[in-house]
Amino acid sequence: MSIKNITLEKNFLALAPMAGLTHAAFRELVASFGGCDLFFTEMLNVRAIVHQNPEKDPYLICGKNDRPLVAQLVGREPELFAQAVARLEANFSFCGYDINFGCSRGAIQRYGWGVSLMKEPALCAEIVAAVRSATQKPVSAKIRSGFEHNREKLISFVETLIQAGVQLVTLHPRTAEEGFRRPARWEEISWLKENFPSLKILGNGDVFGPQDAQKMLAQTRCHGVMIGRAAPLRPWIFRDTKSYLAKGEIPPGPSPQEIPTKMWELISQYLPEELREKRFELWLFWFLQNFPFGLHYFSEVKKEKTLAAKLEKLRQILSRERLRPYPARPYLLR
Structure with missing residues (x-):
C-alpha cells in the first residue's frame, strides 16, 4: 500500500498526534523500540508557523529516526x-501534511479549530485545497464522528474531503461532546470502509494493546x-503489536526503571531547556499509570x-514494579 511517496504495509500502525507528548524526544523513544509505520507531530498552529521563524520553533524539532513523519496542522484560515x-x-x-478536524478540547473549539470545523464542510474543503496548492505531498485528515452519530452526515463530510484532495482519513469514532467518556464506536470506521473502498482509512480509539489492534482491524x-x-x-506498544499480528506473540517488556532515564536523555538531547522538565513531567504522569499506585508515585517524585x-x-x-499484561489503559487524563 502506498500514498504517493509513503509506502505503508498492510495493517500499518501510526502514532497519534498528542499535544505535549508526541514531540521529537518521545517519537525517538518510540523509534528506539522499533518504531511504527507512520509518525505524526503534535498539533502545529499554522498562524505560529507563518508569523514565527519555523527553524526556531520547538514544536518543529525533528528526530533522527522518527520517519516517515507527517506534520499535523491546526487552524481555520x-x-x-x-x-x-x-x-x-x-x-x-515532512512526508505529508495532516489537517486536524478532530480535536475536541475546549480552547481549540473556542478558536473554531479542530472538530468545530466539521460544522463547516465547505471551509474544510477550502483548507484541504489550500494545503494541496502548496505541496505535492500526501494530504490527510484526522476527524471525529462530528457532533452526533449520524451515518449520512459522516459519509457526506468524508466525501467532501475526498473531493478536495484528501488521500487518507483517520477516524476517532466519538462525538465532540463525548471526549473519551464513552466507548469508541468502531462500527463507524466500518461505515467509511464500506462507502470508500479505495480510501486509506486509519482507525483510532480505545486501542490499549495488541489484542485491541487485531480486533479493530478484523472488525472494521x-x-x-x-x-x-x-x-x-x-x-514499545508498536513493536508488541507488530509481533502479535505477525506471530501471535508479545515480546517481554523492558525494565520499567530504565524508561524514565532513557526518556530524560532524549528530552535533554532534543528539546530546549525551558521545556524539558515540563514535558518530562507530563509524560511521567502517563507512564506511571502502568502501575496501581502510579498517582502516588507521581506525587512522591514531584x-x-x-x-x-x-x-x-x-x-x-x-x-x-513489574509491567502488567495488556491492556495498558490510563485511568486519568491530563
Whole structure:
C-alpha cells in the first residue's frame, strides 16, 4: 500500500498526534523500540508557523529516526494553511501534511479549530485545497464522528474531503461532546470502509494493546490503526503489536526503571531547556499509570527538589514494579 511517496504495509500502525507528548524526544523513544509505520507531530498552529521563524520553533524539532513523519496542522484560515505549508516545504522534509478536524478540547473549539470545523464542510474543503496548492505531498485528515452519530452526515463530510484532495482519513469514532467518556464506536470506521473502498482509512480509539489492534482491524477492515493514549504508557506498544499480528506473540517488556532515564536523555538531547522538565513531567504522569499506585508515585517524585533526585526516586520505586499484561489503559487524563 502506498500514498504517493509513503509506502505503508498492510495493517500499518501510526502514532497519534498528542499535544505535549508526541514531540521529537518521545517519537525517538518510540523509534528506539522499533518504531511504527507512520509518525505524526503534535498539533502545529499554522498562524505560529507563518508569523514565527519555523527553524526556531520547538514544536518543529525533528528526530533522527522518527520517519516517515507527517506534520499535523491546526487552524481555520485557508490562506494561512497554504502559507504555513509553503514555509514547511522550504525548511523541512515532512512526508505529508495532516489537517486536524478532530480535536475536541475546549480552547481549540473556542478558536473554531479542530472538530468545530466539521460544522463547516465547505471551509474544510477550502483548507484541504489550500494545503494541496502548496505541496505535492500526501494530504490527510484526522476527524471525529462530528457532533452526533449520524451515518449520512459522516459519509457526506468524508466525501467532501475526498473531493478536495484528501488521500487518507483517520477516524476517532466519538462525538465532540463525548471526549473519551464513552466507548469508541468502531462500527463507524466500518461505515467509511464500506462507502470508500479505495480510501486509506486509519482507525483510532480505545486501542490499549495488541489484542485491541487485531480486533479493530478484523472488525472494521480498516487499513491501519492509530494508537494514542496507550503509547505514553508503553512506548514499545508498536513493536508488541507488530509481533502479535505477525506471530501471535508479545515480546517481554523492558525494565520499567530504565524508561524514565532513557526518556530524560532524549528530552535533554532534543528539546530546549525551558521545556524539558515540563514535558518530562507530563509524560511521567502517563507512564506511571502502568502501575496501581502510579498517582502516588507521581506525587512522591514531584516532592524531590532536583532532577537527579527525581530520577533516583523513580529508579527506587520502579525497581519494585513489574509491567502488567495488556491492556495498558490510563485511568486519568491530563
